[in-house]
Amino acid sequence: MHGFAGAAVAAMIVALPFGPAVAQNLRPDQQSFRALYKELVETNTTLSAGDCTLAARRMAAHLKTASYPDHDLHIFTAPGHPKEGGLVAVLPGSDPKAKAILLLAHLDVVEAKREDWTRDPFKLVEEGGYFYGRGTADDKSLAAVWVDIMVHFKRDRVAHRRPLKLALTCGEETNGAFNGAKWLAANQRALIDAAFGLTEGGWGSMDEKGKRIALGINAGEKLSQNYQLEVTNPGGHSMRPVKDNAITRLAAGLLKIGAYDFPIESTDASREYFSRMAPLTGGEMGVAMAQFSRAPHGGKAAAVLAGDPRYNAMMRTTCVATLINGGHATNALPQRVTANVNCRIFPGTTIETVRGKLQDLVGDSQIKITAQAARSEPSKAPPLVDAVMKPIISEAAKRWPGIPVIPQLEIGATDASFMTPAGIPTYGFTAMFFEPDGSRLHGLNERIRANVLYEGRDYLTDLVKIYAQ
């Protein structure tokens, strides 16, 4: 309730025709949350130049200030990965028999080059109602909310039967990097043991104007798999070009992959998703959703849905070139050129099948295609049981009447894929809404609406209270 009253006051102040919209209008608890969020965004946690361990220490310091004893704060690093550490914090509950709730988020962020961004990606900038910065959405919004909830429960002595466990980890964003969630599941299983966990994913959707459409919860996720394309060549002096050029060869292969659309597929969950989204979306797209949910392969419905990148990704395996690198001097013919193609594989298709398809597509045996190390085994989403779903639905109905909670196929990959197989069913749900641009996750000028973040925080705080009791 505290949250509601505060929101109303904040709304009244915003309505006044003067004064900057920032900070002053926030409740004191929002101001301290904003400072914590800012600290986290401004702690660079990229693999190339960042330090997750530092971020973990900074978050632990907030918990210590809130009087968590040292023995409940576990900063961990694995040998050889001093900057890819994380934090597990435990707040015991009143019922020693009750199993815990695990609040999971990743500290690391995707690389961001200052020269490519409009603003410094490692400064929190609030502008036009948005927070800008790398990680503002993915996943420091959630990480900051979890830390804030842990502080709130301890400091304000919030009643809770179940223990709360917080796990902040590194390496979610980079296939092949040390993954803290995977490491905890394998090495500290007892420490993170819980009845269930909550993590990123299942982002809600809103239109460009900020009107909420639906909340999502993950009901399965696509498998993220990288493939390397490699062309080698004897090279030579660039003054003496020859027809067979490694760059040109790779370029031709990538264009063929770029021009290809994998076949349309569907699952029970994806058909239900489109069926329920249809009336909320309306228009031509709504009609296509309804048609697709009845007959995915009939008519033009899939083609219409494919016009929206989000829906396209929910209907098929996608593969896209993300990295290329080649050559060794400006004045030498390239001897080696590589590309990374990132695929998001629809449940039920194997990694090797997709590799074979890519090799067919490029139609050039000089382009060697190999599957990179798999991030995780393909995993099934946990069943959407009432104990988890009912509080989510009832809280949503209170705050956002008419906004449904719709299970969806997660097109990204999350660390739930390590927890659920380890016996901690982990749900992708955040109560934060993204616009059709996907909040620019992993891209330039990543952002989240400030009100989405504050309201999502209020929602999650109350949700965790319900779960904890």
Place this chain on the structure above:
Amino acid sequence: MRTFVTAALALSFTLPALAQTRPDQQRFRALYKELIETNTTLSAGDCTLAAQKMAAHLKTAGYPDADLHIFTAPGHPKEGGLVAVLHGTDSKAKAILLLGHLDVVEARRADWTRDPFVLVEEGGYFYGRGTADMKAQVAAWVDTMVRLKEEGFKPRRSIKMALTCGEETSTAFNGAAWLASHERALIDAEFALNEGGGGRMDEKGKPLIVSVQAAEKFPQNYQLEVTNPGGHSSRPVPNNAIYHLAAGLTKISLYQFPFEASDITKAYFGKMAPQVGGEMGKAMTQFSQGDMSAAKILATDPSYNSMLHTTCIPTLLSAGHANNALPQRADANINCRIFPGTSPEAVRAKLQELVGDSEIKVTVADTRSEVPKGPQPLSPKIFKPVETVAAKMWPSLPVVPLMSAGATDGAFLSPVGIPTYGVSGMFSDPDGNGAHGLNERLRVKSVYDGRDFLYQIVKVYAQAK
């Protein structure tokens, strides 16, 4: 003649080829090996160290310290070089300058069959980075300077040698450019001899022609850049920076710049024709007589093709910032070799037109030197000695002027009044010898013969009036 005798011995006795070399060749080989095995790449090498090592040989031969100038420019401690002087007897005669670059193109051990920084002799070839470009000639220059001093040779003209760094990287510190602007008096000469000439063999190793490089194409890099808002790779969108770039590169690769001819290239192919014979020889004759339709036959050979028109090819490629993010930036470097008479800007505009995509920005990446004004005058004073020595070593081989497709440091010396010619007497294979590429190599015989040729011709030039 002596070289031919030793080659015959090697065949009849099947002793290791190494043992058959003359003692003076063995000493030269050790110097060449030392130079190859001194890494002089920009990334990990040290030209200054190579310069010091070469200076040590000259000092041992009796050069006073006053005539050995190791130089480095501020901020470039490992990109130094050496100027050495053997004084002439005629104080009024201008010097001749022997120019060479110490640095080599990058080479990754993982990509090569053998270690690029170990001299390996195998199957009649020397393998290693710089074996062809251009440590064989640098070793021959140093070896010549050593021998002349040891012999007590008194040249009429002073003989100067300048070994520099940075020739291979257009954005790096360039020692030849630095000498031209900072030490003009030290290197002053009537003309300079440099890489770029030599000769061509057929694929069996038979010499076809001796060449003197008197003109060169202009090297110019262009950057192609595509930027994009990027995003999460789980959510691909049709507008992808890599695909834009790939499509542009494909279009450039399909384009052929128009064929052109100059007096030098016509003369070159005219003299080459009888040596090559057959259909190719016929096409050369036609081309030399102004029939441009013959060019497409010549163009089937990459070395000839490079002399026929401007060429542009992608050499570097880079895009993306994470494997799970849509690329925000994709870049390629296009390396062009511009036929004399065409401006860098005209080529840029052509590339922009070819890609046909306003998302791809094509810009001039860097400028190595001024665009040369035209071919160096090839007077009999330069040309005759080459003919004379070549006639002794390779009777019946024609000597021709050459426009090289590659760029040399002559581009820095010619504008300051030291006309620079490519002369080496080292014959290269039709495949380009892996120069700048993998498994760079030069025939053992080419190296030793070239060394003999250079030693003799330096003496001729040094005594000439």
